[in-house]
Amino acid sequence: MSRLFATVMIGVMALTPWAHKAEAQSTPLRIEITDGVIEPLPYAVPDFVAETQGSNQVSRDISQVIAADLNGTGLFRQIPANAHISSITNFDSPVQYADWKAINAQALISGGVSVSGNQLEVRFRVYDVFAGTELGSGLRFKGTLDGWRRMAHKVADEVYARITGEGGYFDSRVVFVSETGPKSDRKKRLAVMDYDGANLQFLTDSRAIVLAPRFSPKGDRVLYTSYETGFPQVYVLDVGSVQRRVLSNESGTMSFAPRFSPDGSSVVMSVTEGGNTDLYKMNIASGQRQRLTSTPSIETAPSYSPDGSKIVFESDRSGTQQLYIMNANGGEATRISFGKGRYGTPVWSPRGDLIAFTKQNKGRFHIGVMRTDGSEERLLTASFLDEGPTWSPNGRVIMFTRETKGSGGVSALYSVDVSGRNLKPVSVTGGGSDPSWSPLQ
Template sequence: MVDFLNVTNLECGKARRQIAIAFAAFLAVLFAAMPVRAEVSIDINRGNVDPLPIAITDFVGGAGQEAQIGADITTVISNNLERSGLFRPIPKAAFIEKISDINVQPRFGDWRIINSQALVTGQARMESDGRLRVEFRLWDVLGEQQLTGLQFFTTPDNWRRVAHLVSDAIYKRLTGEDGYFDTRIVYVSETGPKNARVKRLAIMDQDGHNPRMLTNGAELVLTPRFSPNSQEITYLAYRNNQPRVYVLDIETGQQEVVGEFPGMTFAPRFSPDGQRIIMSLQRGGNSDIYTMDLRSRQVTRLTNTAAIDTAPSYSPDGRQVTFESDRGGSQQIYVMNADGSNQRRISFGQGSYATPVWSPRGDLIAFTKITGGRFVIGVMRPDGTGERILTEGYHNEGPTWAPNGRVLMFFRETRGAQGGPGLWSVDVTGYNERPVPAATMASDPAWSPRIQ
């Protein structure tokens, strides 16, 4: 783990003072004469944003392991920011100044010549106790001032997570929004031919690295979903053709059966406080929404219709639930209060709607829509207004939100005998659609909250 007790904030001009006294005094002298100008920033509320040119230098280190870790951290940060679609890392071959000491003010003119508006410098050093110390500075090249900086202490093998944390800090300082790079994706890994597909639960970092399998493929697994603390997931598995809802601790591997339910069970998902699971149970020929208290195991029914009600998702404040239902004759999106009251339909466009999931920001509901033979991923406001299509394809399904509510991930099937599912992401504005690397074919992704 990153030692958060030893994360030092080096941000200038803020009320927070978490810096060692000697170093704080040094910074004050170094930057006292710097001019105050308008800060560089990115307006991410616009649709198609021109990427911000940013220079990310190799993190300074010694020889051997330090040098390699420094270069690797730089690569991860550059890749993270570039994939967001908001930044354009400048090729290192264009750099004029070589950074050898991050405590010395950069030659801003050298960076303006290559059209860089922001500059990242850093260093990676091994401490005498074996820990890795990583520092970075984010500079406004045009304003000639430091915007932020952090220092991390961790184990050397945890350098990749530090790179994600640095990426998040840069993203937040320049956009005003929380980053989403220090997160993970749980998904269904699929291998083998279409007629004998093996499905296992898997997890990886949001950029596709550090993949590992969580189940062995002996059971069919479906619909994995993270708990609010990102430590546990709930999912559905079939053992001896009987559906079971599980809760799995992804760090310890400890697994618990939440319940075995007669008939079919669908789409379990945690409540925002992590105390309940909401799901769809099929009883008496129709499917309704139920919640289960994880402490008492008490089950409460929320819907009671002759229709198929399924795919429930809580609002981030836990007060409402969105779900899909065919009670009106076709699959549509509904919203109700968390106790099941005030059930109302919110989707009225052409086609059928499915897999609604509430944004972590609370402002949008994402969905899958089938219309005219097309599978589209879209969003609408919780009252059903403002429907927008973000992407369409042969078979798109299963949207999941990044924890900052700015990016969606989903899976897309490809045609043909060799076809299969793969993961994709798209910005909430509908721009910057990209494939997400995974070790195998992958479906039904779920994006974690920020790692605690």
């Protein structure tokens, strides 16, 4: 049975569900993702074996993307190739565990790559070196050659999942606002890219200010705010066709801060009328609108719980910006933020357990997380200006906007683990702001 591969086809457009996904095994090789500082797990990923003529380059590229994904988590430490004793030249040959033990590689990832026309096939296995066993069973991915990065991300997601017991997040995309030009004349365009910055694609031009794009639950549509008409209004854009339409365009009102409901059928957003900003829910198909809050204070930045039953939002009804939770149909709201300072832009974790937010206190900005009852607040970052968190599909990493100070200030995307470790810039050409992470593709 061990030679029998489960096969997953990766089409360019098709979002194929995992077939025959291997059950996670209980083995000694395991990273428990906890809040404490952990020692990264040493692993080796020798270049995948090129099994056909002309697949050398893509084999190396795939191995490098897998390594970049794993290394980027901060949970894994790659043992460089020049330290390897063994090399893998035949994917189907038995593994020399002793050679990998000798360099303290706790996990070993081996793979084979074959190319036929524009068809690409990637096979891989993960080994628990010290147990001397395979971790899970081998998997085979098939798809087109131009989808090689996605295949590499899928391999890395599978490795991550087998070793951590958590879902992965590498085969995902980020929609954000690309920024160019000086602070006094910033040009903004909607853009989408792979989570690691590859495959950048622009979705709008820079003629109108665009703000805060948000992915739909399936990642096929994007909500955003545009000044296309001269007044901020919420638009919905189809990522595939790049067709867009205005959702809410009532004269004399502004609409902004939209987010999809978890079923993708409706939008919760802020509407400003006569200087007062409240929350509304709108059915995307019918345009029917339901008012959710009715106060003279500012209510904005709403975000649904994953089950769609509740909405977390910010309000200054107490005098300063604070976080509140209410039922998805409105009604009484419960305040959950009580620390010093101002709290805004709450976002419910896809796991449902935490709420990420922006906090301002004493002239500094922080990205933080708290439980949904407001307890166990933890600040993950501190800078002149951090804001607008978004969750990775597995709820383990947060991406956000960091803007630097002064006339030369620039906006960039950063990510940080929910534990507060592994803070780093996201590789983007040019400046960026307002990221929104897609689900796993």
